[in-house]
Amino acid sequence: MHQSSMSLLIHESAEEYHAKAKHYLSSHQLADFRKCPQLYYRKKNQFHTQEESPAYLVGRAAHVLILEGLERFREDFAVGGPINPRTGLPFGPTTKAWSEWAETVGKSVLSDSQFETVECMNESVSRHETAIELLRFGIPEAVARAEYCGIACQIRIDWLDPVQGIVDLKTCDDLTWFEADSRRYGYAHQLAFYRAVLSKVLGIYAPVYLIAVEKKEPFRCGVWRLADEVLNRAQKENEQAIDRLHYCIANDSWPTGYEEPRVFDFI
Numbered sequence: 001m002h003q004s005s006m007s008l009l010i011h012e013s014a015e016e017y018h019a020k021a022k023h024y025l026s027s028h029q030l031a032d033f034r035k036c037p038q039l040y041y042r043k044k045n046q047f048h049t050q051e052e053s054p055a056y057l058v059g060r061a062a063h064v065l066i067l068e069g070l071e072r073f074r075e076d077f078a079v080g081g082p083i084n085p086r087t088g089l090p091f092g093p094t095t096k097a098w099s100e101w102a103e104t105v106g107k108s109v110l111s112d113s114q115f116e117t118v119e120c121m122n123e124s125v126s127r128h129e130t131a132i133e134l135l136r137f138g139i140p141e142a143v144a145r146a147e148y149c150g151i152a153c154q155i156r157i158d159w160l161d162p163v164q165g166i167v168d169l170k171t172c173d174d175l176t177w178f179e180a181d182s183r184r185y186g187y188a189h190q191l192a193f194y195r196a197v198l199s200k201v202l203g204i205y206a207p208v209y210l211i212a213v214e215k216k217e218p219f220r221c222g223v224w225r226l227a228d229e230v231l232n233r234a235q236k237e238n239e240q241a242i243d244r245l246h247y248c249i250a251n252d253s254w255p256t257g258y259e260e261p262r263v264f265d266f267i
Helices: 002-008 016-019 025-037 037-044 054-068 070-076 096-105 112-127 129-134 174-185 185-202 228-251
Strands: 077-079 109-111 139-148 150-159 165-172 208-214 221-225
Touching: 002 112, 016 150, 025 037, 025 185, 025 228, 037 077, 037 228, 054 109, 054 112, 054 139, 054 150, 054 165, 070 077, 096 139, 112 129, 112 208, 112 221, 129 208, 129 221, 139 185, 150 185, 150 228, 165 174, 165 185, 174 185, 174 208, 185 208, 185 228
Parallel strands: 077 109, 165 208
Antiparallel strands: 139 150, 150 165, 208 221
16 A cells, blocks of 8 residues: 555545435444344434443544544543532532533533543553554544445545554453454454455555454553454455345345244254
8 A cells, every 4th residue: 555545535524424324335334234124224214313322432532532632632522520619529420510511512521530541541552562553654534435336335444554554443341352342243344344445445455453442440452453364254244235235225125134933943
């Protein structure tokens, strides 16, 4: 991958990217479809809404601080809250006073304890030699769009290095179980989708890495390179799913996958 090829990528805010979700297939949409075509259809047509959980907020904040730095973090997030005049201490994030204050800030708000967690995660990544090497050069939140398997697709890569390739940052509760969680959440399929769509723009298959950091003590950080054979298998399954998606679109048929009775034949 040459440095000049990076100019083919798109730079836009998360809001701009997600606003175009109705017109493009993303890795998360494809994951929904593989799980349940009806779930994909409902989300695509906005029948499904989901509020941001505290865990997701911490993960999103960690991504910004680790990948884009403190200045960008301060643009996107506020920290703290109003002070209780009776105690001299901040109101808790579950109180009405804190919620009313947060609505006036105009950006996502972290409590002091949440921000402390994000700082610890950032520090852990900064101490991991391989993680820092992967994040030394490159660009954060690189967007690419291309036609893949006959459908318009879009990706937003956490970090793209012209030499090291695709780097995806994950936050987790316990690094001990991260490999098992990766299988459960389909990370190989997500990153195979990134690699395939990016290849349509850059003309090559980039290497793929995962950086994972814990959201609690001791905030361990680990790095994995995804084997080509794993990505190739996941890519094949993605492409089979996209074939089924074409069929569902053509027939306006969105099954759950559980229409037929199943046999429970194991303990």
